[in-house]
Amino acid sequence: MRYVLRKVALFVLTVWAAVTLNFALPRLMPGSPVDAALSKLAATGQQITNAQRKAIEIQLGAPHGSLLGQYWDYLKNIAQLKFGRSYSFPTETVAHTIGKALPWTLVLVGATTIFAFIVGTVLGVYAGWRRGTRADSSVTIGATFFAGVPPFWLGLLLLYALAYKLNWFAIKGGYTPGLTPNLSLSFLSDAAQHSVLPALTLAITTLSGWVFGMRNNMINVLGEDYITFAEANGLRTRTIALLYTARNALLPNVTSFGLSLGAVVGGSVLVESVFSYPGLGNLLYIAVTNHDFPLMQALLLVICLSMLVAIFIVDLLYARLDPRVLR
Amino acid sequence: MSMLTAVPPPTEAPGTRAEITISHGRSVPVPLLFLGRAFRTLWSNGKARIGLCIVGLFILVAIIAPLIAPHSPTATTFTPYSSPNGTNLFGTTGNGQDVFSQMLYGARVSLLVGLSAGLLATFVAVTIGLIAGYRPGPVDEVLSFITNLALVIPAIPLMIILAAYLPNRSVWTIVFVVAFTSWATGARVMRSQASTLRSREFVTSAVFSGERLGRVVFREILPNMTSLVASSFFSAATAAVMAEASLEFLGLGNPNTVSWGTILYYAQQQNALLTGQWVLVFAPGLAIAMLAVSFTLINFGVDALSNPRLREK
Numbered sequence: 001m002r003y004v005l006r007k008v009a010l011f012v013l014t015v016w017a018a019v020t021l022n023f024a025l026p027r028l029m030p031g032s033p034v035d036a037a038l039s040k041l042a043a044t045g046q047q048i049t050n051a052q053r054k055a056i057e058i059q060l061g062a063p064h065g066s067l068l069g070q071y072w073d074y075l076k077n078i079a080q081l082k083f084g085r086s087y088s089f090p091t092e093t094v095a096h097t098i099g100k101a102l103p104w105t106l107v108l109v110g111a112t113t114i115f116a117f118i119v120g121t122v123l124g125v126y127a128g129w130r131r132g133t134r135a136d137s138s139v140t141i142g143a144t145f146f147a148g149v150p151p152f153w154l155g156l157l158l159l160y161a162l163a164y165k166l167n168w169f170a171i172k173g174g175y176t177p178g179l180t181p182n183l184s185l186s187f188l189s190d191a192a193q194h195s196v197l198p199a200l201t202l203a204i205t206t207l208s209g210w211v212f213g214m215r216n217n218m219i220n221v222l223g224e225d226y227i228t229f230a231e232a233n234g235l236r237t238r239t240i241a242l243l244y245t246a247r248n249a250l251l252p253n254v255t256s257f258g259l260s261l262g263a264v265v266g267g268s269v270l271v272e273s274v275f276s277y278p279g280l281g282n283l284l285y286i287a288v289t290n291h292d293f294p295l296m297q298a299l300l301l302v303i304c305l306s307m308l309v310a311i312f313i314v315d316l317l318y319a320r321l322d323p324r325v326l327r
Numbered sequence: 328m329s330m331l332t333a334v335p336p337p338t339e340a341p342g343t344r345a346e347i348t349i350s351h352g353r354s355v356p357v358p359l360l361f362l363g364r365a366f367r368t369l370w371s372n373g374k375a376r377i378g379l380c381i382v383g384l385f386i387l388v389a390i391i392a393p394l395i396a397p398h399s400p401t402a403t404t405f406t407p408y409s410s411p412n413g414t415n416l417f418g419t420t421g422n423g424q425d426v427f428s429q430m431l432y433g434a435r436v437s438l439l440v441g442l443s444a445g446l447l448a449t450f451v452a453v454t455i456g457l458i459a460g461y462r463p464g465p466v467d468e469v470l471s472f473i474t475n476l477a478l479v480i481p482a483i484p485l486m487i488i489l490a491a492y493l494p495n496r497s498v499w500t501i502v503f504v505v506a507f508t509s510w511a512t513g514a515r516v517m518r519s520q521a522s523t524l525r526s527r528e529f530v531t532s533a534v535f536s537g538e539r540l541g542r543v544v545f546r547e548i549l550p551n552m553t554s555l556v557a558s559s560f561f562s563a564a565t566a567a568v569m570a571e572a573s574l575e576f577l578g579l580g581n582p583n584t585v586s587w588g589t590i591l592y593y594a595q596q597q598n599a600l601l602t603g604q605w606v607l608v609f610a611p612g613l614a615i616a617m618l619a620v621s622f623t624l625i626n627f628g629v630d631a632l633s634n635p636r637l638r639e640k
Contacts, residue, residue, distance in 0.1 A: 017476050029492040144627075148565065148619030150572050153591065153612030160600045160608075216630075258479055259512070266483030270573055284484060285577060288491045296488050303484050311479055 003325050004316065011312045018304040022297060023074050027067075037293045040087045055084035056294055078301070086295035088286050094298045097283065100181075102302065104174055105272070105279035108195060109264050112202040116264070120207045121253065124214025125246045131219055139211065147208035151267040155201040155274040163197060170194050172276040198275045202267050209260045210253065217249035224248075251322055258311040265307055365553070368632060375628025381621035389434040396428040400585045408602060417606050420590075421597040429585050430610055436586035437618055440502055440571040445564030447506035449513060452559050456517025457544050461525055471518065477511035486570055490579040497581055501574055505567045513559030520555055524548050558629045565622040572615045587611035 037056050042048055058073045077083070083094035120143075127139040146154075163169045175181065175191045221227065222245055230240050272281030280299060287295040319326050369375040388395070397416075398405075405415055407423040417426035459470035489504045490496065524530060525548070533547045549556075574580050575588025582589060594600075594607040 013472070014476060014479065017472075018480060021476075021480070025488070026492065030494060140627075144623050145616065145620055148569070148616045148623060150569055150576070150612060150615055152573065152576055153608070153615070156595070156600060156608050157612070160605060164600065262479065262481045265481040269483050269487065270576070273577065284487060288487055289578060291491065293492075296491060300484055300488050304480055307481055308479060 083298035116203045120210025124211040128215040128218025143208040143211040151205040152270040174278040369628045372628035378621040378624030392431045398425040398428045400429040400432040433587040441564045441568040444502045444505040444567035448510040448563035449560040451510040452513030456514040460518040460521025482508040561626040
């Protein structure tokens with residue numbers, strides 16, 4: 001129980017810190033993001049109402065008013081999901097724009113993480129168990145290479161080879177233009193087909209973390225006395241490898257889930273912009289190229305918060321994997 | 328990358344310092360002697376040797392780029408969009424620049440950003456990690472919280488937003504942005520190592536002999552963590568090379584810099600893949616990957632130094 005309480009307290013504290021960082025960032029930056037944002041918004045031809053000006057000032061920093069008052073307004077606005085209007089998408093609120101993109105990224109990142117975790121862990125177990133052999137070297141060298149490959153570059157190459165040259169996949173987007181996103185089977189299969197390349201790119205470039213982590217843990221566990229004892233007892237090799245070594249090596253790898261998730265989320269920003277995938281990453285790219293500060297700030301907050309929630313859930317699940325932490 | 332050092336390795340024998348003091352009498356300066364020995368030890372590891380060779384090659388190319396580049400990297404004197412040929416080995420950009428010369432000069436920016444952002448991030452990591460590890464209690468709690476916060480905030484989105492806010496974009500902007508977002512992993516490893524070293528006898532005796540705090544931390548504890556420092560340096564350098572390329576690819580760098588990232592940026596802007604100029608995309612990406620891989624390979628050697636279980640038989 002103490003473990004759970006501590007994790008909850010830490011989660012709340014981290015969320016508060018992330019929200020505060022998001023408040024502080026535009027205020028610490030040189031220049032005036034508010035003026036830039038307002039003039040951009042005016043350039044799209046829409047009327048700037050007082051309410052819009054206020055929303056942008058609350059988010060990016062008002063030239064007048066106390067910092068504490070601004071902070072309070074900012075927290076109130078976030079609680080009501082009021083992020084103002086962006087000028088990349090002037091016809092809808094920022095909350096609405098983000099809400100449409102969020103499911104795409106959640107599915108992409110979620111599926112990729114699970115896939116990379118399974119494949120990476122299996123490869124890591126194999127390489128660690130067969131350490132020093134040719135199989136180990138090929139896995140290690142392959143993983144090293146793909147860890148160094150920029151995700152957007154691999155995306156471009158796959159796009160060129162598999163979509164442009166071989167015509168196996170669609171060139172861009174998350175679904176065939178003209179369709180309206182819904183939950184029908186035909187739409188889902190269309191979306192799945194569009195997601196294969198971005199997901200594959202992300203999975204390949206983030207696989208290595210799991211491989212290295214698992215291989216190192218395997219080697220460390222193999223040096224433990226209980227493995228020698230198991231060998232001395234004449235247990236079958238496979239039993240030792242899977243039940244004695246891999247099982248214990250898996251635990252530390254789960255705790256590094258947060259770090260790996262960060263890599264996937266970061267990679268998704270780059271990969272989504274290459275594939276024009278309709279998720280948060282592509283939205284961030286659009287926001288940055290348009291200097292759309294309100295949308296940028298809201299996106300950073302949403303990306304951070306979704307990551308914190310995911311890590312929090314894994315922390316809670318970890319207690320089931322390793323009941324020792326509950327004691 | 329961080330996975331390489333996720334397991335805190337067993338501490339090195341604190342005998343390393345004594346050897347340095349013995350050899351102090353000779354005319355060779357201590358840091359040089361130390362670097363030479365570190366290099367020799369790394370060289371004995373197969374993977375690290377390949378990494379050192381590749382990095383050495385890149386450094387050589389960066390230094391002698393003006394001598395070996397066939398053309399000026401910025402001159403717009405060639406036929407735009409030409410495919411690889413005798414004059415332009417890798418073809419030309421849409422502005423009529425020679426891509427091969429740009430590739431050679433581009434090594435300078437990637438190395439500069441990688442090494443200096445790596446150094447800066449490691450400096451921050453060492454400072455925060457050592458203080459947090461040596462000062463348990465409120466100082467440690469606060470620093471550890473900041474470190475963990477920096478770890479869970481995804482680096483690339485934060486980097487992109489920082490770079491988008493900063494008005495004058497030079498290579499140094501990218502160095503600072505990258506260093507600011509990639510120190511946390513190192514700091515956490517450093518902290519756990521420093522806190523185990525804190526209770527060792529040689530530290531206790533240094534404290535009892537009346538040495539100042541700074542001396543205990545930097546002269547007694549730090550030398551026993553050299554491999555961790557090196558490993559966090561190479562991890563940060565790898566991250567920096569990738570991050571620099573990513574930011575420039577997204578158009579967040581200085582578009583007038585000649586670097587691998589900007590070659591990719593222009594290639595994408597001019598739809599190089601659709602016009603069949605795949606070399607423009609392939610070459611810079613491969614160079615980035617090679618540099619990042621060589622840093623990682625060196626790190627394998629460093630990891631094997633500190634953790635005997637990972638050593639090659």
